[in-house]
Every structure is written in C-alpha cells, then in structure tokens.
Amino acid sequence: MVEMPPSLRARNLSRRHGQRMVLEALDLELYPGEILGLLGPNGAGKSTTMRILTGNLAPDSGKVEICGVDLCEEPVAAKMHLGYLPEIPPLYRELAVSEFLHFAARLHRVPESGVGAAVTEALRRCDLTKVAQRLIGNLSKGYQQRVGIAQAIVHSPAVIVLDEPTAGLDPLQIREIRALIAELGRSHGVIMSTHFLPEAEALCNRALILHQGRAVFSGPIAGLRQQCAGDSLEDCFVHLTRLGAAA
Amino acid sequence: MIATIAAKELRVLFGLPLAWITLGVLQGVLAWLFLSQVDAFLGLQAQLALLANPPGVTEMVAAPLFGAAAMLLLVVTPVLAMRLIAEERRNHTLPLLLSAPVSLPAIVLGKFLGLWVFLCLIVILPTLMALSLHAGGTLDMGLLLANLSGMVLLAASLAALGLYFSCLTAHPAVAAISGMGASLGLWLLDLVLKDVGALHALSLLLHFERLSRGFLNSADVAYFLLFTAAFLMLAVRRLDRDRVRG
Secondary structure, X not given: OOOOOOOEEEXXXXXXXXXEXXXXXXXXXXXXXXXXXXXXXXXXXXXXXXXHHOOXXXXXXXXXXXXXXXXXXXXXXXXXXXXXXXXXXXXXXOOEHHHHHHHHHHHOOOOHHHHHHHHHHHHXXXXXHHHOOOEHHHOOHHHHHHHHHHHHHOOOOOEEEEEOOOOOOOHHHHHHHHHHHHHHHHHOEEEEEEOOHHHHHHHOOEEEEEEOXXXXXXXXXXXXXXXXXXXXXXXXXXXXXXXXXXX | OHHHHHHHHHHHHHHOHHHHHHHHHHHHHHHHHHHHHHHHHHHHHHHHHHOOOOOOHHHHHHHHHHHHHHHHHHHHHHHHHOHHHHHHHHOOOHHHHHOXXXXXXXXXXXXXXXXXXXXXXXXXXXXXXXXXXXXXXXXXXXXXXXXXXXXHHHHHHHHHHHHHHHXXXXXXXXXXXXXXXXXXXXXXXXXXXXXXXXXXXXXXXXXXXXXXXXXXXXXXXXXXXXXXXXHHHHHHXXXXXXXXXX
C-alpha cells in the first residue's frame, strides 16, 4: 500500500485567523484504499483542515497536492479527483434526490453519456434508490446525510473528504453510514473527521490527532493503543491533548 | 459547466412559486398598461391624423410599454437576484460549487446566465403584446427591435448588478434592498446630475432612453456590456476574497 504514490499530500499547511493560529505546519498524506481519521476536540482545526484540502479556504502557507496536481496552481484539474461532504451537507432542498445527483455528476465533469449510470450507482451505494424521486427538503436527516455522501462519491473520486459524517444521526443510521464508509475506504482514499474515538478505531487505518491547530499524534490506530499503555483511548486522547496544550 | 449551473438555476427558479408569481403579476400590470395605452391612442387618432408627420402606433403604444417594463425590471431583478449567492451562503451549499472542478468565473457566469434567461422571458411579455398590434396596423419594426435590444441589455446589466450585491452578504433580503438601491440610484443619476457630464454618462436611464427612441448607438450598447462585465468581475473577485479571508 505504502509503495503507491499518495492520493493526497499536504505539506506545511498553516492558517491564521486574526491573531490566532488555527492551523500550524500540518503535514498530511492519504494513500489509496485507506481511511484516515482526523480527530481532535472542538475547535482543534479539523474543519479548517478539510476546507483547505478541498479548496474552500486558501492556506496562508503550505501546499496541497491531489493525485499529484497542485490545488493552488491548477484548482480545476485537482478538484476533478475530489469529493467533499462538509459538516452541513450542501443540499438544494427544492430538488429531487436524483435531479440533485445528476447536477452534482455534471458539475464534477462526469461525461454526459455516463451521468445516468453514475447516478444509479451512487443511489445504490448509498441505499437511496427508494427515495430517488423525493424532494431533498422532505427527507429525514439520515437520508439527507446519505444524499450528502452520494454527491461526494457520484463521480468516483480518488479522494473523499467527509466532515463528521455521522454527527446527529441515530445509532441505526450511524451503523449504516459506517458500513458505507468502510466500503468506500476499500476503493478510494477517505479522510473523515470525528470526535468520537470508538468510531475512529472501528473505521480508520490511521489517525491524525489535532489540538489547537497542531498535530499531536499521527500514525496507525494500533500505535495510539500502544502509546496508551493499557489506558482507555479516551484517557490517551486527553493525555495527548494536554501535552499539546502544555507544549 | 456554465450551462449546467445556468440550467440548475432556472430549474430551481421554476420549482419555486416566485418565478410563476413574478411572471403572472408582471403580465397583469403590463397588460393593463398596454390596454390603457391602446385606448389613449385610439382616442387621439383623429387629432393625430391632422398632423403632418404623426407618431405611429409603435411610438405611442409600444415604446411607453417597454419604458414601463424597464421600470418593473428595475424593481424585480434585485429580488430575483438576491438568492443567487446569498441563499447558497445561508444554506451552506456554496462548498458544493467551490470544491467542484469549476472555476469561479464559470460559477458566476452560470448564475448570471440563469437569471438573464429568466429576465429575457419577462421581456418577451411586452414584446408579444406590441407584436399583437401588427394585426390591426403596421409596426415600426426598427423601433421595436431597438426597444427590445435595450431591454435585453438592461436586463443583463441589472442581473450582473444584482448578482454582485448577492455576493456581498449571507442575507438575501439585504442583497435585494441594497441591489434595488444601487439600480434606482444609477437610474436617478439622470434626473439629478444633468449638468455633471462625466457622472451623468453613468446613468442607466440615459442609455436606455436613447435606445428606446430608436437610436441603436454602439456607445450605448458598449455601456451596457461594460457595465455587465464590470459587475461580473467584481462578483468573481468578491467570491475569491471569501476563499482567501475565510
């Protein structure tokens, strides 16, 4: 896996908001076929990182490469390989699910002859076929979240960025969405953020723990377990973030 | 890509009652104005016949009708334009466009085209009414065409202006009111600044009136095109600033 070139590589990302450093010298790599968990307490810089990786926010310094294409220099070419689900799913409530996915597919430059097939496949993978003709505004939160994921994968991108994909869902929906993410992680590179540690442990191959804009841990989840030396993951997380705060 | 965004804008617009109500209300108002104008023309016809070079039906009925439609466009466009970016911001849907392989100018042009096509549909209403006069008389097609091009160009300028104001805020109502203020201001420049040549030249009314009198002047056409391009560029810059400043 590691021999392959990374689908996404970020180097030395920094971002300042007024006087406050929101992100400081962050390095990040994502390989095909792995799920990278972005962890950290609220305000650690997870969403900022994701907004920078997807071209929604410009970093003050550093660079992002998606499939070897520089996001800053060739944004259109780099974004071809990208699917993004922000914290609040970007849905047009007045469109039907299938209509919205057709729009998302065209927007992501799926060739016109392949749009129908791409939408059908995304509907199937996200288990949305039954509600394809319903208006997005009338769907439950769980289904809306799935439509959000469907728009991120409809063009089968190499890199999928999911910002808290299970937030606000009920346990049954969480289980279904996790199964979907696990399936996506087999064929794509996935970065997901969460502040729920068991979720990261169940899904992610690697974790990056952020605290106050800096990476305080980066490596396989198993390594985090070892570092904990018998403590629970929560204790370990608290320990790491305290260390980060002290440094 | 531009066409995809424009088509989606139109689809959403026609999915809302807003588009239908706008078309319905404008049709009602314009039809009433049209009929009263025709009535006045018929009343005056006997006296007009005595003149050496009497104004025709196009000048007496169609031109005032287009003038009224232009005023309505001035009020309606900011309301239709307010949604374009401000509502995307408020509903948090902008990241979909910004993370897609589409450049900012393409996003802005797509949004602009969607609105402009809808405004052109509005312009068709008075055009069809004026053309119906052809059944009972002869029309000055040149004058009609000049009026029509004036309307289409004015619609483009107002759409670009409204789009820019929609980029400035996340509150559609704020975008609508400030857009309306700006377009009315540019319209009124004509009344207030008749003596100040340079500023007077910026007036929308001045350039529209020349076209509606039948002078298809390249300077006026260039004014509308430059006006549209300038506000579209400002909109692109404003969206880019969001990305940089956060």
